[in-house]
Amino acid sequence: MTFWHILLGRLTWTSIAFVRTWRDPTISGIIGGGAAAVAVGGAVVVLALLTYLRAWRYLWTEWMTSLDHKKIGIMYMVVAGVMLTRALIEAVVMRTQQAIAINNQGIVAPAHFAELFTTHGTIMIFFVGMPLLIGLMNYVMPLQIGARDVAFPYMNSISLWLTIGGGIMLMASLVIGKFSTGGWSGYPPYTELAFNGGVGPDYWIWSVSLSSLGALMTGINFAVTVYKLRAPGMTWMRLPLFTWTTLCTSILMIFAVPPLTIATLLLAADRYLGMHFFTNDLGGNMMNFVNLFWLFGHPEVYILILPPFGVYSEVVSAYSSKELYGYTSLVIATMAIAILSFTVWLHHFFTMGQSAPINAFFGIATMLIGIPTGVKIYDWIWTMFWGEVRLNTAMLFSIGFMVTFVIGGMSGIILATPPVDYMVHNTLFLIAHFHNMLIPGMLFGVIAGYYYWFPKAFGFRLSETWGRRAFYCWFFGFYLAFMPLYVMGLGGVARRSQELFDPALRPWTLIAEFGALLLLTGLACIFIQLYVSIRERHSTRVPVGDPWDARGLEWSMSAPPPEYNFATIPQVSRRDAFYWRKKYDGAYQPADHYRDIELPKNSMCGILVGMGLTACFFGFVWHIWWLAFLGFAIALGTAITRSFMRDVKRIIPAEEVAAHDRRWLDRAAAARPISRHLELTPENEGLAKWQG
Amino acid sequence: MKISPSLRADFLTYLTGYGLAIVLTGISFAFVFYRLLAPEAVFAVILFLALIQIIVHLRCFLHISLKQSSRSDLQLILFSALIIALMVCGTLIVVLDQKARMM
Amino acid sequence: MTTVFICIAATSLSGCSVLRRGFLAPAGPIAHAERHEFFFVGAVMLVVIGPVILLAPLIAWHYRLANTKSAFRPQWGFSWILEGLIWVPPTLIVIFLAVFLVQRTEQLDPYRPIPSKLPPLQVDVVSLDWKWLFIYPTLHIASVNQLIVPADRPIQMHLTSGTVMQSLLMPRLAGQIYAMAGMETQLHILISKPGNYWGENAQYDGDGFVHQKFQVMGITPQDFDRWVAHTQQTPKTLDSEAYTSLSRQSILPQPITFGNVEPGIFSKIVHQMIPLGYAAQHEKAKSNGG
Amino acid sequence: MAGVSQPELRHVGLNLTDEPREVREQVESDVFGFWVFLMSDAVMFACLFAVYATVRHATAGGPTAAQEFKFHSAFWETALLLTSSFAYGMVSISMKHTRGRLWIAVFMVLTFCLGAGFLKMETHDFITMFHDGATPERSGFFSCVFVLVGMHGFHVFSGMMWMIVMGLQLAIYGPDQRTKINLIRLGLFWHFLDVIWVVIFTVVYLQGLIR
């Protein structure tokens, strides 16, 4: 044990990506080094820019230490955006590799390709999908139920910083050391010490742990919020559907994350303490890992799809200018999906050798999920029926979703048939299936929700032109990129192949490559849309707050909303509360009297706990034990210190609330009510004309 | 401290729980120690006793009751029990079947 | 531009040959039945999702804001008839599919012997890094990365792994089953059309993953006997030592055959009684990070 | 039951009858949140139990359960933990029915000591198992025993650390609102650990000792 060894653990010169590239200047090495350079360079540029703009104080006081659910929600989405960019580029590199590497090595080496699909999958699931949705739920759900914040604002901040910590670990793996090559599911024994001695699997274990810890706390937070903080009169059957899906998602997070925690913990026990849970020898049994992982993994994919289902429910109803069709059915379907999702995990390993009745049972349970899912889709279609459908960006994405998602559902049902799964399991057919669910299902939903709620959060609308362009790229890009994968999968091409050996595949990989580039363009359109919209924000302001003539409580306040959300907690008497208030002229009325409002003070405890644990886990990865200890001590010390603090609330005086509310009401009184035909014009100030 | 009726009631609740738990634990250990039945039967009995004891703990120490007052906690616990049953039974059936077919 | 054109043309010409690599061009009863199941489920599902694909855009378009002729009923949100329509038929369809699913899963269980007049040929399969070892215990021969079997005779495979978990897939013959160290799984196949096919490992297992493919040859019984006799002449013996060196991580340029096989070696492999070649390789990897 | 408000019925530890509605709601959601956490913790233990059941015979030729588990220490550990749970019940009662901090402190110290006794015995067991070569590296079975029982032990340890923190808060602030809420949560945690232990002594120790 030399001094350096104690100080740096397993970290050596050659762990640094640049040094590796220097020593091994192959194309693959250069791509790796380049990515590391981009990560480091990006971080340096951002830090420099912040310093130059003197934005640190602002960032620290207004954002990083904020406990406001709205700001935390936005930060989640920004973080997801950063991670997304990386994962998307990785996807394009993978597609390019498969397009080129037919009977040749292509541009990336085997181990590098393996890192690519592992990080791509891990990031997309844990650091794009979950944060995007958690961000959205964070922002919208408390507003929808008439609450001032979530139940545990401080814990909310910890969750955020744990997620960010996981993201930092993933980014660090780009520069220092390597990430796992075991896929996002990280099956042992391949990820055991005997086969993977490096830091890769450890990075995977600890970054996933950070993210799942964050998700677990978020789940608890949201579930309690929905359970206990609903406005008076907001009974269960009056909840907006997005809130329903939030609740069900939280339940899934609370109960599905523990198996993952156990799976990764036991794998860590094997790797760090020489135990034998999943090793080949001495009584280890990898089937236990597979079982535990999917006990989590399957509910996870519904964690990713339920909130978008909620978004579609809101969006389709609002833009069809109509009540949601079949509210009760939708609620029942949501709960059915949530509960059924705990009964189907085995469909991910039909091929592990269990007996036919067991496979058949889980196959049938899987198909059962098709019923409630179908109910939802039919309900959205009937919601448009007899409505006045505004075919804007969000609706295009929603309709694109319905049409495309059912194709993924079809392939899902095909996979759920064990004999067919024997053939297409672990092939590109499976890859096509789940991208078919995740992109048109989850991402389209996020984009639709983003378009829909953006004006509420920032006070101006997004550009329609660029939104449409994005839609066309996304829609056609998706078909081009993933339909070929179905075909190749039927031809028996295994997933995770960095090289292919049949020239007949070339046309298909080229089409897929083109599609991936189109998807990349689609993402570019989304970013351009943001840029253009910010530039043109003066002509798209909607300060009164109801630009879409929408129906839920979140529209009943100014845009952006005050930090306390509601000047007075609303009394709810029907579903679609705001719609009825507008109908009976109760929408823009001052309250009888205003009260002092208590809000949590900003706190840096969240960031300290999150970063402390991140440091701790980073120490674990590299066996830097002092760092692990220090990080843990910081996290624990912060949590304990915080429990001693008594002065954690601040008061917003009633006069201030009243004054703010009055200003908003004056603004509303001055605005011109706008009919739906004109809502995309600069006339729209966020006050909707009553049209039934 | 003055002994009020509600204090007495609270105390009795804990005492009952404690007593029952001790008795149930004792029976479990006795069954194993004295080999009162065939091994499988003993295991069934002690599992059953454990279940009862969990209910006793929930009732007397954690104050979960069927009364209206603690509905949401009760719902939560029942739901958790459902999920736990699904996961544990599922895992046992699946993994033990696999082992039977391949080891 | 021209390349794009060529590609599109090539797609329509050669593209579909991709499907001829897989189970949609079956060469045995198992793959055949699986293809049948695939089309069956696919067709049923097309019937249910077809309406969605048509209705969603049509209804959205018909009730678009600009169409002032379409009716508008903002408070309409429930109908018993529709509720019935969206819950009941899908349920019936799932029940319908489930009935077939149970039968087919039972019939196509990889452990289930294929009925035939001929007794099954035993083949023991060991997955290694990054190759497949096939042992013919009754014929006392073995081959690596090459599976040669008589056509029209059922093959009973017992699988295990000498390394991480892997998945055996022969796309035109039979579906996957995992091979795991210390355990033994089974797979049955039958080649009804003599010919040349291929198989692979479909579960990622490291650098040599994509090269872990092998040839499957279904030949006539006479040819098979000839091949066996010929192979038995090969001087190499598959014993513990040979196995140890085989289990080292490597990619083989060509198939290998063994003319003799130590009796009971498969059982020894399953019970992990033979030292593995990669152990030494990995001691090295363990010690350094990065 | 007229006149007794809901929260009072629920939380033996806290007398909320006179508090305003907001405070009661706050307490409700704080405590409910902790319940939710406990349930997800329970799922974690459930997964471990499931794994345990599948590796029960994976001793890989090494020591077996029957050789390593000690009937008497399992019994006395159970007794200690159970009694500590009862002692914590007295903490809750003191919190509800007395004004000062004296009785709370007395019973908390008692709980702490009983918990410490439990941990002491458990560690001793582990050490003897190590001496017999029944280490977690020896076989899948012992890996699981140590992780499962160790995880419970770690929870007990955390609970005891929490008691120290609460003791300090009690000393500084006395039984104020936040201290009380945390004492209630700590109570739930401590009783919950007892529930887990019931399953452990049944499924791990007694099942291993059945002959």
Ligand code: HEA
């Ligand atoms: C959410 C999940 C997600 C998403 C979005 C994607 C998106 C994409 N994926 Fe990936 N993928 C996975 C999850 C996902 N993937 C997983 C889990 C694996 C398996 C890994 C493994 O094997 O272990 C995988 C594997 C995988 C492979 C490996 C296949 C193999 O094994 O051989 C490939 C190959 O090309 C691929 C391609 C792509 C492409 C081209 C895209 C993209 O082009 C699609 C475009 C997507 C975007 C551009 C994101 C845009 C997001 C937004 C627009 C949101 C906007 C944000 C705001 C408004 C704030 N994916």
Ligand code: HEA
């Ligand atoms: C958001 C993500 C998402 C969603 C929603 C789904 C939804 C479904 N998935 Fe998918 N799935 C994944 C993400 C997702 N999946 C991922 C990431 C993997 C692989 C992970 C990996 O290995 O890396 C996977 C893998 C996977 C497998 C394992 C395959 C294998 O490994 O071999 C299976 C098998 O059954 C399956 C089935 C299904 C089914 C039946 C649904 C159903 O929910 C679909 C329901 C929808 C419909 C059916 C369409 C609409 C319904 C109607 C129009 C009504 C009529 C319908 C009927 C009558 C049935 N999925």
Ligand code: CUA
């Ligand atoms: Cu893995 Cu049997």
Ligand SMILES: [Cu+2]
């Ligand atoms: Cu699934």
